[in-house]
Amino acid sequence: MLFLTQIKSRPVKNDHNQVLDASFMNPTAIKVACSNCNLRELCMPMGLSEPDLKRIEEIVAVRRKIKRGTPLFRNGEKFSSLYAIRTGFFKTCIATEDGRDQVTGFQMAGEVIGLDGIVSDHHTCDAIALEDAEVCVMPFDKIELLSREVNALQHHVHKIMSREIVREHGVMLLLGSMRAEERLAAFLLNLVQRLHARGFSQSELVLRMTREEIGSYLGLKLETVSRTFSKFVEDGIVEVKQRHVRILNPDGLKMIVNPQTCHS
Amino acid sequence: MLFLTQIKSRPVKNDHNQVLDASFMNPTAIKVACSNCNLRELCMPMGLSEPDLKRIEEIVAVRRKIKRGTPLFRNGEKFSSLYAIRTGFFKTCIATEDGRDQVTGFQMAGEVIGLDGIVSDHHTCDAIALEDAEVCVMPFDKIELLSREVNALQHHVHKIMSREIVREHGVMLLLGSMRAEERLAAFLLNLVQRLHARGFSQSELVLRMTREEIGSYLGLKLETVSRTFSKFVEDGIVEVKQRHVRILNPDGLKMIVNPQTCHS
């Protein structure tokens, strides 16, 4: 599958339990048609003609499995491909020489990682699987080649990059102007919204990352994240059992993020 | 001119005092050849063949002047073009309904703004001129059209977008993990480095933005920015006279940002 399009209102089921080992044993099965992929509606440009669709399928060179805790790519590595996440969950993070570390994003099925590598031909961050994952490897030279011939693909690539820029603007707003409670509330709402668009519950979610990773992403210490969770629980807004979160009062969360707009 | 390439070590002179009013009086003069532009080395893909260069020049539809304090575009406006800054200085910022406001970047000559608008076909932030400015208007459909035919241009567009993503990663690191002094030091070093690449001094700069705008960008209150400037002055690292800043001890600034790496 390729590329995330605008989040659609209709959920797209993503079966996390599908058996994928067969493709690992049988090399010919590794190459899978995007047209059959259950993530197609998230990844593909829409309204493609049959022949264009066929051509785009050629982009996916192979699939690759990444074990939990393992990097898909690392800072400094040669850039060659973008990766569309088929299953699993990633974090991307940058580290400085003096030991600072910043999680720059969490990515889930249907999203694309690797865009950071284009500018310098080398990756500038680490992408680490937070659970066993599978990605479609899409060589970037192939993407550029086909983009010249399939207009819809070209525009799609531009949109994906623009979307990432806009997403990061949102993170800058969060980091630059929100307090701890607001940050965590915004984070939960964002996660659950993206999961919902993939066919999961609107009110329940399983965090794939530690408190420390959440904290890094939100510019907070892990203790602050933990305390803020506890406060939300006290206020009856969520239930938290380790990494299992149930949102009891979504309006309460929205209220925290944006008091003005909410009337409840 | 088009697009910022990698910052090169050789400075490119940018004459801010050039007389541009003539082009305003004479419509035919508005269309200016990129090949003559003194920012070419910052903006154009390098190593172009003569005919390709000619074609790329067609992208710039018109130039547009923006008065200080005036928007180039605003959140919600229809997206149609990218803008290459010819002269002047911009800020981009996003505002929320509840009055929050976040400066997401400061842009100077040779840099491109408007990338945020691609994904939804509408701009998602405001671009405000911080001093009288002139931009080259580059209709995005023209860019996409030509990108299909000129490979160097296609890759250049991708690199510009990737560069913006990487830049924002850096801002996230700053906002997420640095203290006030580190943020301001990193900010000054970044500004002076970009100015130096444009032929300006390595040690002197004029801030085009207010303390409040700096603060917004850095996730600090204007008072904190002011106090931190004062502390730098006390420590003999910089001289500050309103918006005029002279860096007396650049290693001191680097030391503040990254104590580990510096040996001085």
Add this chain to the structure above:
DNA sequence: CGACACCTTGAAGAGGTTCAAGAAATGTGG
């Protein structure tokens, strides 16, 4: 089952914010 990673909670402290007042620069209109 035991070791290890992860999470929670408390108490003290630091860094940044808020509120307030005044000074310096900038712009405006007479």
Add this chain to the structure above:
DNA sequence: CCACATTTCTTGAACCTCTTCAAGGTGTCG
């Protein structure tokens, strides 16, 4: 060109949020 209004900047003091340090609890995986 000067006087006045406005914006911008600086500095102080009190306050608040988040961090730091510490200890103990919980869950997970070999």
